[in-house]
Amino acid sequence: MPHDHHDHDHPHTLLPPDPALRVKALETILTEKGLIHPAALDAIIDTYEHKIGPRNGARVVARAWSDPEFLQALRDNATKILDEMGYSGRQGEHMVVVENTAQTHNMVVCTLCSCYPWPLLGIPPGWYKSDAYRARAVREPRAVLADFGVALPEGTAVRVWDSTAEIRYLVLPMRPEGSEGLGEEALMELVTRDSMIGTGLAQAPV
Amino acid sequence: MNSAPEPVFEAPWHAQLFALTVHLNEAGHFHWPDWAERFSATLARHGTSKDLNGGDDYFTAWLETLEELLTHIALTEPAAVEQMRAAWEQAYLTTEHGKPVMLGSAAAPERTVKP
Numbered sequence: 001m002p003h004d005h006h007d008h009d010h011p012h013t014l015l016p017p018d019p020a021l022r023v024k025a026l027e028t029i030l031t032e033k034g035l036i037h038p039a040a041l042d043a044i045i046d047t048y049e050h051k052i053g054p055r056n057g058a059r060v061v062a063r064a065w066s067d068p069e070f071l072q073a074l075r076d077n078a079t080k081i082l083d084e085m086g087y088s089g090r091q092g093e094h095m096v097v098v099e100n101t102a103q104t105h106n107m108v109v110c111t112l113c114s115c116y117p118w119p120l121l122g123i124p125p126g127w128y129k130s131d132a133y134r135a136r137a138v139r140e141p142r143a144v145l146a147d148f149g150v151a152l153p154e155g156t157a158v159r160v161w162d163s164t165a166e167i168r169y170l171v172l173p174m175r176p177e178g179s180e181g182l183g184e185e186a187l188m189e190l191v192t193r194d195s196m197i198g199t200g201l202a203q204a205p206v
Numbered sequence: 207m208n209s210a211p212e213p214v215f216e217a218p219w220h221a222q223l224f225a226l227t228v229h230l231n232e233a234g235h236f237h238w239p240d241w242a243e244r245f246s247a248t249l250a251r252h253g254t255s256k257d258l259n260g261g262d263d264y265f266t267a268w269l270e271t272l273e274e275l276l277t278h279i280a281l282t283e284p285a286a287v288e289q290m291r292a293a294w295e296q297a298y299l300t301t302e303h304g305k306p307v308m309l310g311s312a313a314a315p316e317r318t319v320k321p
């Protein structure tokens with residue numbers, strides 16, 4: 001390996017892992033061909049690291065809890081109303097909002113890869129992409145929920161939604177008790193990322 | 207929130223790879239459902255030998271998928287990618303710590319600079 005032969009008197013820059021070098025290689029080649037612009041890549045990373053995240057989804061949930069007309073619009077055509085809010089699926093997917101009730105708890109997975117509502121929740125957490133979650137969410141959803149510390153009443157059914165490249169789901173968690181009278185901003189604080197994937201519940205106000 | 211904030215991307219190359227793929231899709235080089243189908247197949251293939259943890263191994267599968275897709279749609283060639291990867295490796299190994307790493311002409315003699 002070339003790494004073994006370098007001069008230790010002049011330490012070189014730390015060699016990135018092999019996949020990082022392969023990504024750089026693709027970037028260099030595609031940039032030289034004029035097919036991509038490094039500034040556009042930076043803008044995409046900045047957007048996902050700083051501008052898009054679960055706050056977007058929390059805003060949608062808080063508004064659905066507060067505004068019956070908005071809730072109805074979400075039920076009728078979530079893609080359209082979310083698009084109007086600026087939360088468009090960049091990959092052209094449709095959005096479906098699934099409502100938790102006392103009878104049914106919804107949970108979202110992507111068994112094949114990791115389809116996820118990026119515009120509403122940002123980049124999925126590591127566990128969402130893991131084989132363990134992807135396999136177990138469908139097979140034993142209650143056990144998975146227990147791992148997340150969620151215990152549902154006996155009578156509540158669990159429904160698991162498998163995302164695809166075309167359809168992404170957002171769970172509308174149940175509005176927590178004691179949140180009556182709170183405004184949208186205060187309600188948003190109760191809405192966790194996991195509650196919108198269905199592996200958590202909305203938090204009760206303190 | 208009851209958990210510490212998690213970084214959006216665990217490693218810089220995950221972010222670069224993600225952005226590169228999204229950018230190419232948005233520029234119209236491939237359709238997202240095609241991407242998802244190929245990526246699913248790669249994950250299924252990798253997952254048969256071990257449980258993927260959703261971190262580095264997830265993006266390793268992602269990279270493999272993108273490399274194959276770019277070859278398939280004739281945007282890159284495997285030999286050229288390997289040559290460029292080796293050139294970057296050489297650049298890192300020959301750049302003094304703290305200096306910016308650049309592709310040198312000596313590291314990639316096959317490359318010609320176009321005006």
